[in-house]
Amino acid sequence: MTAVLRLGSAAERGGGRAEAVGDFAEFVRVSMPGLLRYGHALTGNPHDAADLVQAVLEKVGSRWVAVQRKGDDPLAYVRRAMANTHISIWRRRRRENLVADFPDSGAVEPELSRLENEPLWQALRALPPRQRAVIVLRYYENLSETEIADTLGISCGTVKSQTSKAMASLRTRLGKD
Template structure:
């Protein structure tokens, strides 16, 4: 009887919070299908721990923490397949049509960042975490967080600048 109640509570939680959690997963992974997989894995972990989670108000934090941990584990296992380059690809210049276009460019720029940089930016500016919290979450030093965020912001500024220098 207790299990049926937990299952219904879990279903309601996923229905209510699923879209917001999927957006967070997409920010972490940079790819819609990877985000779905990441969220599914995090929700599985949450379901298995459902009866032990006393504070239902902290569920979003629990799921997000699971997503970050799973994502970190995945990119630690993955070998480096992308290599940074000093050369930037050609890009048409012009005025931004609307904030929607700017938002889309920001999404694309975030997806272009390496995994660790994207995770640091998402945790810092989307999740509003402090540098020590990010360092603890990612398993790196505070100095590495600072330099990673700094380099990521420089890449984003370059990518999003309206007039990029000629190559």
């Protein structure tokens, strides 16, 4: 009886996989431009943005059904995963094999970033990853302190202090003190 039930559910899983793959492909197609842009803001350069998006989407795609089953908005899920990956794992592991064979697809502009000559952009690039993420979530995503805390898994107090430090650092670098 149990075996029959298991076989049934396995067949359902198999049948639903093709549908899930198609669904995920559509999600990637639609969300890729926005995610790359968001990744560019997070990482500070389009190369790392492309790698970050690729790595996170691969992970999410390999568990797409489970992600959907959680009931979260998949796009919000991916964005949160990108912010956290960027902060906690990305810098530590990018020399390893996160993106096994990321194609040299020309997905980035020849120059590092078209914003490279902007003083504010340069100042942002100099921030530690978490401070930068807090600023991006605040000013790019327009999230509240509570939402940022929830996204990054830190306290509101930490969000406030990180924001304060980041803004002070930006002002100093821009000579706005």
